[in-house]
Amino acid sequence: MHNFTPTAIQLVDYYDDGEHARHFNFRLLAEPEAASQGIAHHWQHVKAGQFFMLCVPSVGEAPFTFTQAPDETGHFRALVRRMGSVTSALFELEAGQILGARGPFGKGWPMNGIADKRVLVVGGGCGLAPLVSVVNQLIDQQNYTQLTVVYGARNRMVQMLNPERERWQHIIPVYNMIEDGTTNGDDNEYIGTPVDIMPTVLNSFGELPEVALLAGPEAMMYSMAEYLVAFGLSDHSIYLSIERRMHCAVGTCGHCYLKNKYACTDGPTFRWDELQQYMVQGTG
Numbered sequence: 001m002h003n004f005t006p007t008a009i010q011l012v013d014y015y016d017d018g019e020h021a022r023h024f025n026f027r028l029l030a031e032p033e034a035a036s037q038g039i040a041h042h043w044q045h046v047k048a049g050q051f052f053m054l055c056v057p058s059v060g061e062a063p064f065t066f067t068q069a070p071d072e073t074g075h076f077r078a079l080v081r082r083m084g085s086v087t088s089a090l091f092e093l094e095a096g097q098i099l100g101a102r103g104p105f106g107k108g109w110p111m112n113g114i115a116d117k118r119v120l121v122v123g124g125g126c127g128l129a130p131l132v133s134v135v136n137q138l139i140d141q142q143n144y145t146q147l148t149v150v151y152g153a154r155n156r157m158v159q160m161l162n163p164e165r166e167r168w169q170h171i172i173p174v175y176n177m178i179e180d181g182t183t184n185g186d187d188n189e190y191i192g193t194p195v196d197i198m199p200t201v202l203n204s205f206g207e208l209p210e211v212a213l214l215a216g217p218e219a220m221m222y223s224m225a226e227y228l229v230a231f232g233l234s235d236h237s238i239y240l241s242i243e244r245r246m247h248c249a250v251g252t253c254g255h256c257y258l259k260n261k262y263a264c265t266d267g268p269t270f271r272w273d274e275l276q277q278y279m280v281q282g283t284g
């Protein structure tokens with residue numbers, strides 16, 4: 001039996017980033033009987049790319065990726081874009097409010113297959129959120145051969161995760177793509193989409209990337225995956241994080257059904273060759 005009872009969490013603080021998007025810092029509140037033992041075991045081992053269900057009392061639940069997994073004090077972060085009922089209610093809350101969270105859910109990124117590899121990371125818009133923890137982990141543990149981030153946004157106003165990208169660009173190549181040309185003249189800003197800059201990026205690798213991680217609008221991810229395969233990458237080496245409507249997050253309600261797979265339990269990260277099979281008669 002699955003336990004659908006949320007764990008109590010506290011909204012610690014937040015800051016705005018981009019248009020209609022906000023970083024939230026939450027804290028898991030220890031159950032009274034477990035207070036002396038700190039946070040529950042299952043929250044201590046969150047993997048990059050996993051997600052949680054955020055419960056806003058009297059409103060509902062919605063899935064969000066951890067941009068920072070819970071630390072030993074139970075603090076964790078998520079970047080949330082304001083969309084509808086749950087997210088709008090969340091944006092009205094002040095620090096100190098108590099909410100709920102269920103999780104962690106999903107498979108996350110294949111970290112064992114990424115370590116010590118040539119890694120290409122491509123995020124679009126809010127889709128960079130599921131990639132933040134994997135980039136931070138690779139950088140902090142220095143376990144990559146080569147690592148490059150490409151980030152696409154419609155215009156400068158909607159760019160998100162500016163502090164993270166600024167930190168990364170001191171350490172690894174970061175290409176910031178702006179579609180409408182509202183660039184600031186910064187060295188690592190370019191006009192166009194992530195696909196437009198790919199010839200430059202791939203040539204900078206010397207040898208082709210061994211792993212590509214993609215997250216963002218599905219049209220962007222699919223055209224990027226097709227481009228990378230045409231350029232010579234194996235479709236076994238490309239992973240995508242996909243979003244579907246989710247209710248239970250544990251594979252019972254069927255809302256996130258793909259062909260013979262559930263995005264909540266079998267994903268949300270999928271290998272490109274496998275995802276193409278699941279999408280044949282799926283809901284995507």
Ligand SMILES: Cc1cc2nc3c(=O)[nH]c(=O)nc-3n(C[C@H](O)[C@H](O)[C@H](O)COP(=O)(O)OP(=O)(O)OC[C@H]3O[C@@H](n4cnc5c(N)ncnc54)[C@H](O)[C@@H]3O)c2cc1C
Pocket residue numbers: 051061062063064065066078079080081082083084085086087088126129130242243244245246268
């Ligand atoms: C695994 C997973 C991880 C996610 N991580 C993040 C994250 O880190 N940050 C973030 O901002 N968002 C993330 N999302 C999307 C987020 O869950 C939705 O934006 C949220 O559910 C909207 O809830 P709402 O009640 O505010 O909007 P609703 O009132 O439910 O919907 C508002 C509008 O958004 C559309 N919508 C809602 N959910 C989805 C969805 N999953 N896919 C496509 N369209 C949708 C609806 O069709 C409607 O048009 C993630 C989704 C999934 C499945």
Ligand code: FES
Pocket residue numbers: 245246247248249250251252253254255256257262263264265
């Ligand atoms: S959200 Fe219910 S089966 Fe995936």
